[in-house]
Amino acid sequence: MGMSVTIGNATGQDAEQILKLQYLCYQSEAELYGDYSLEPLTQTLDALREEIDSTCVLVARLGPEVVGSVRGRVDADGTAEIAHLIVHPRMQRHGLGGRLLAAVEERLTAERAAARYRLFTGHRSAGNLRLYRRLGYAQVATEEVSRHLRRVTLEKEAPRSLAA
Template structure:
């Protein structure tokens, strides 16, 4: 009998699991841009714990194993900033990234005054860009150069009201 993936709020006990998964998941991004000093690979456990305490973090679990995660927080102007969407490499291309994004959007809509969702990814991260477009995100502004090899694409979509999610569930 196979197990199904469940999505729920992260707890403080998940911090180390999320950090290890994050390190694994960002290896391909680092290789793509030739930069192993990117923040997801250098983030400390203490910094991740602060993110867990200061925002909303959801995780995908396969049994007890954390196989995905995404983080979000809402600023004063109602912009929900989504970050570090990660899915274990063996679980990719099965819709889990989309499920995680929808879950964090639902939580942020229900628990805050989010007016829009905003995220970013690298300009060469074509799989990420395709996923975000499929889920209704559109590029805003111009591509932001960061290094010789990396530019960021910022994307946004309007927040749906919580009753919209309930109707579509």
């Protein structure tokens, strides 16, 4: 039938495709919250290239096309902050988001000694919340960002066998 999706490190050459996909994927979030000034919709190409150079950025490819991406970094206390998990709308609901999340968790633990994972989403983002809870994340905080948005923080511990 066709190609399979592969997951690997992003390069500077992927930046434009990632940025376009990010813009596409965050339209529904912007609409949900009535806020089109969300950081993923205003990020510049140069800022994304810097992120690719300085953090762990993974992409999912279907042939040459970037159909998903995720980013992560680990702070001094071993907490991996995972962000910008995106999957092309036509590829959603086929497990790719879960595969990307597992891949970045594994990479951050193996290469950067992550002890726990933390991510954020909006309180109305039911699909995101469902996915994260299904993958073992638990809500640890809620912060009011604006009248229309509460940011939900979720965490889970890294497997000890990987972190050791």
